[in-house]
Amino acid sequence: MSNDTPETRDTTGRFLKRAAEKAHDLHTVSDEGVHPMAKLLFGWTEAKHIGAIMFWGIGLLGAFLIVLDLFVNRHDYFTFANSTGFYGLYGFAAFSFVVLMGWPLGNLLRRGENYYGDAGGPPADVDPDRPQGPADAHPTYEGDE
């Protein structure tokens, strides 16, 4: 055996992971192609009801910021900007307007991908080992519908 460092066990008798192994795990992509850091950093985005949690969380935070504004005497250069919650409501309205304008503008301005002639593939300097073809683009795993 090339690995001659003694294997240590914890009190229950299970093998302890060595630091090097842990570090190795943090770099090794799982069989499903998931980077180990992804779970650590963004695992929470897969939590159940994350949509509802985000919706209510951000909503409540926004409401709190507007309520907080009631107790602050701001000194803006423009009097209209001093009204309570002006920034929040303006931001909300502007954002919604921009996004909703996407519907009519999309219908008006969107044409086929090759409208101006062949749009072509990716540039020459992309990774030659990248997954290609429709078969690779959507790998199916056990349990997929």
Add this chain to the structure above:
Amino acid sequence: MPAFLTALNPGWLLILAGIVAIFLPMRRIRQGIAIGAPLVGIALLALADQNVNHLTASVMGLDLVLYRVDGLSFVFGLAFLIAALLNAIYAWHTDDRVQDGMALAYGGAAIAAAFCGDLMTLFIFWEITAVTSVFMVLGAGTRASYFASMRYLGVQILSGVLLLAGIAYVYQDTGNIGLQVFDDLAAPGALLIFIAFGIKAAFPFLHNWLQDSYPKASVVGAVVLSAFTTKLAVYAFARMFPGQDSLIWIGAVMTCFPVFFAVIENDLRKVLAYSTNNQIGFMICAIGVGTPLALNGAVAHAFADIMFKGLLFMSMGAVLYRTGTTKASELGGLYRSMPWTTIFCLVGAISISAMPLFSAFVTKSMILSAVAHAGLPIIWLMLMFASAGVLEHSGIKIPYFAFFGHDSGKRVKEAPFNMLLAMGMAAFISIAIGLPAVIPGLGYEWLYNLLPYREEAMNYQPFTFDHILTQLQLLVLATFAFVLLKRFGVYPPEKPGTILDTDWLYRKVGFGMAQWAGTVWGKVGPAMTAVFFGITGRAYDRIEAAFSPRGELARGGLTGAMAIWTAALLGLVLLLAFITVG
């Protein structure tokens, strides 16, 4: 420091290094030069005295100032040098002599242009940026990128030609080609120079070259392109047109209109191109206001933008490199494979959205304050509207559709280490200059210290309770709008397609008319030739029938006919002579 080093413009150093790199086949040495040259350049710049002409020359009676540093050009030069360094690191995994060399020379030309002191030198480096940068687009090697690069080159050269024409007028009028502030656009040459700069700054209706070429550039090329050309134009405007009223409105329109295109655009690199447009708008508007606070804001925002926009282009470049596409409709869920790229992209996205503790918060706020101080409520509302728009397309859309959202099922490798390193450095700068100055001189004060109006900058307080509260309100409620629209399914889906912009006018209507004119000429030309030959042929036949040896006059009754003709002509001449004399 030896005299030749004090007189060495860091931009020239990069151009020289770039020329060497083009001919250097040894990959690692070439890349070492590409990383080393900007580092040496930063050292040279740090040691250079300000407001002194380090290198001058006199050519054909023109006094050229080849190297001069002052408060305004220092920040741009430093940002360009840092960008050149990050680009070289980002390109470490590639082996492309032309791209390495041209990227260095392109950055160098932008730096050299920022550090020159006269219009003629500015023009020369202005053109070098055009010629070197086109290789970033050509490097993609696709048919579409070839055509885009030719359109790009045409527009960039047009800008240079207009600049040269403007310089000629200025020289003829004043006899002076030093960099000068034009107060009046009606002054000879001023408008030509204004339009030349406006093309490179991608003013509304002059902006199409940007959205046309950047998304078709190579992975590394788009990152390189994002830093220099447009910001050089911002520098030129800040230098020569500060306080020019028309820039206020142009800038405000520039911030607003790209927002709508960015929402419906599917190619995320094109979204970033529109986002570039929108951020330049903030700077142009501030230059139009022209107060010390506004100019500080424009310069600081340019510095911050070079970092976070570069970062966003780098993250999309990493996605393109690994997956072969940046189309939102084909991406999604990539955080599983590329978590580090996701983190860095999020830093860029939050920075550009001006979240407190990130860079744009301390830079854009100066612009908004300056506009408010100047008493321009409509402009201010437009900029606030655009701020919500930035959050939409760069703050949320880019990371959401690439890394989160619907899982595309793409499982790829994380970006190469060199890409992550470059992104990490840009992310570090984007955070570092947005932090409060807990240690005096660091955090945002580091950047404020470098600004052209240093005292005004140091008196400005970005971290007031009011400002943090209002900015958070804007961002949180706008984000809530996103969550709400998503939840109720009224957020427009990402669909593949080409979005028409004003370049439709020349790429379809203009091109169609040129084609039509070609077809018409193809038919009219031969027809006109046929008519011409018909007429001349008939005339020849007649003449030949009368005068040739086989003709009418050569036949039988020649003598008689000749005598009659001679008599008739003689009579005619006599008659004419009689009339004219009489």
